Amino acid sequence: MADVIEIKVPDVGGVASIDVVEVLIKPGDTVALDQIIATLETDKASMDLPASAGGTVQQVHIKPGDKVAEGSLVATVLMEGAETTTPAKPEQPDQKPEVSAPKAQEQPAPVITPEPIKPATATPALAPITDQGSAISAHASPSVRLFARELGVDITQISAGNGRKGRILKQDVQSYVKRIISEGIPQGGAGIPSIPAVDFSQFGETETQKLSKIKRLTGQNLSRVWLNLPMVTYHEEADITEMEAFRVALNAEKTKVEVKITALMFIMKALVAAMKQFPSFNASLSADGENLILKKYINIGIAVDTPNGLVVPVLRNVDSKSINQLATELAEKSDKARLGKLMPADMQGGCLTISSLGGIGGTAFTPIVNAPEVAILGVTRAKMQPVWNGKEFIPRLMLPLDLTYDHRVIDGAEGARFMAFIKQNLSDIRRLLL
Ligand code: CAO
Numbered sequence: 001m002a003d004v005i006e007i008k009v010p011d012v013g014g015v016a017s018i019d020v021v022e023v024l025i026k027p028g029d030t031v032a033l034d035q036i037i038a039t040l041e042t043d044k045a046s047m048d049l050p051a052s053a054g055g056t057v058q059q060v061h062i063k064p065g066d067k068v069a070e071g072s073l074v075a076t077v078l079m080e081g082a083e084t085t086t087p088a089k090p091e092q093p094d095q096k097p098e099v100s101a102p103k104a105q106e107q108p109a110p111v112i113t114p115e116p117i118k119p120a121t122a123t124p125a126l127a128p129i130t131d132q133g134s135a136i137s138a139h140a141s142p143s144v145r146l147f148a149r150e151l152g153v154d155i156t157q158i159s160a161g162n163g164r165k166g167r168i169l170k171q172d173v174q175s176y177v178k179r180i181i182s183e184g185i186p187q188g189g190a191g192i193p194s195i196p197a198v199d200f201s202q203f204g205e206t207e208t209q210k211l212s213k214i215k216r217l218t219g220q221n222l223s224r225v226w227l228n229l230p231m232v233t234y235h236e237e238a239d240i241t242e243m244e245a246f247r248v249a250l251n252a253e254k255t256k257v258e259v260k261i262t263a264l265m266f267i268m269k270a271l272v273a274a275m276k277q278f279p280s281f282n283a284s285l286s287a288d289g290e291n292l293i294l295k296k297y298i299n300i301g302i303a304v305d306t307p308n309g310l311v312v313p314v315l316r317n318v319d320s321k322s323i324n325q326l327a328t329e330l331a332e333k334s335d336k337a338r339l340g341k342l343m344p345a346d347m348q349g350g351c352l353t354i355s356s357l358g359g360i361g362g363t364a365f366t367p368i369v370n371a372p373e374v375a376i377l378g379v380t381r382a383k384m385q386p387v388w389n390g391k392e393f394i395p396r397l398m399l400p401l402d403l404t405y406d407h408r409v410i411d412g413a414e415g416a417r418f419m420a421f422i423k424q425n426l427s428d429i430r431r432l433l434l
Contacts (some may be wrong), residue, residue, distance in 0.1 A: 002079065004076055008053050008074060009040070009072040011068065015069075018041065018042050019040065019164075020039075021127065021141060022143075023038045025051075025060055028056065030054075031051045031056075031358060036049065037051050037074065048142045049074065053079050055313065057076075057078075058074045058078050058127065067106060079237055090095050138168075139166055139199070140168035144173060147170055147173055151173065151379050153173055155173070157194050158173065159195075168197075168431070178434075183280055214306075214308045224371075228407070229406045231407065232404065233367075233402055233403065234402070235400065235402050235403075236397065236416045236419040238426040238427050239397070239398060239426075240398070243429050244382070245391075248325075261328070263326050263356075263399065264330065264379070266429060267426065269323065269432050271354065271377060271422065273425055275420045277349065278414065278421070279294055280410060280414065281375055282407060283295060284407060285409055292293060292409060294355070297351070298351055300314065300353070300354060301347075302334070302354050302356070303312045303355040313333035313347055314350040316349065351397075352374075353369075353373060354379065356378045356380070358380055360381070360382055361381045364378075369406055371405055371406070375418075377403055382398060383398060399426065401423070
């Protein structure tokens, strides 16, 4: 004999208005007892609704976006050979650790309306779904969380979903997995909890802009370096008063068509001299961390700010190039970078990187090493300062320099000596001839 069974919304703790988020069945489907057929959500929690009877779905009475209440008809199911079955009950929602699990009460057959769930404590029975104070909560239904767990995905890594109010849907988990496979993104660095998803629209108007590919790739690389390298940043100042006078004189001699010489060309020269003096700076750690690979060539990467993000073209064999050649080459490469015309080969083979913000300003910053290089030299804006010469304060042009290094390779004292050497060479550029 076939019975038509009505599956209804159970008591979810006296909540008057419950949103239907997902409906997982359609007429003609065969459902098993306790199979999840819909996801419901209150303003505090979400839960999966299991079928209170198995059979063939005749009609579905709800759709996503509907508002329902206790007793609302969800679906009618044709049950062949009806027998008394275990009462269906809403699946235990995801719980925060401090929330006690709700207790189901035993009820007799027949199965018509699932039994109520009641909070075991005064705390709401259902887990909060978006909790800005929590670093672990993600806005997703239990079934989607289960799906993510089955795939080994840490759902908190999915920053925002395509569901209502940024809810993470099954498709979002699938897209995330596809992206990880295609881009090789590591999940949650060293198990560190990720930043929780926040629905900013609740605070005011927002607009979403897609990150450029350069920004996304740079971000992944920087995060990887940040997590893998023990980095130290050391600050120094070089007196470039004489160097600047020479630079200005050189530029004054130039005709209009020639490329301008900036402090950066001298900094490159001083860096090259320092790399020769301290070979461990012109080196990389082997992947197993057992050996230092010393390089006999000197290529320098220059961080260039472009409308699409940061790129680092590499100037090759800098030790064998003149200041004028370096100025011309940097102008060509930075123009190419800003037009998005750099080829991968233009950005490979660097030994050390310079990140100069001097054209913009600043007094100091902590650049991130461009691993597998072992150090990066940061530069900010030179400024006139009163410097004590033993008798009086005299105005000197001081250039701030910041060296971030991989402490696995470079010791603190070595870093300080390296910077003292650069400082000495910039303060008296005749030394670069030695
Ligand atoms: N102190 C004072 N003035 C400086 C200076 C410094 N340290 N560095 C540059 N300047 C001056 C230049 O002399 C030039 O002056 P004029 O316009 O009067 O001639 C002006 O600032 C602009 O210089 P520039 O930036 O065009 O040239 P540059 O050779 O110094 O730098 C480049 C070239 C490509 C490195 C730079 O344009 C750039 O993109 N910098 C940003 C790099 C970046 O984003 N780094 C952050 C990475 S995060 O780690």
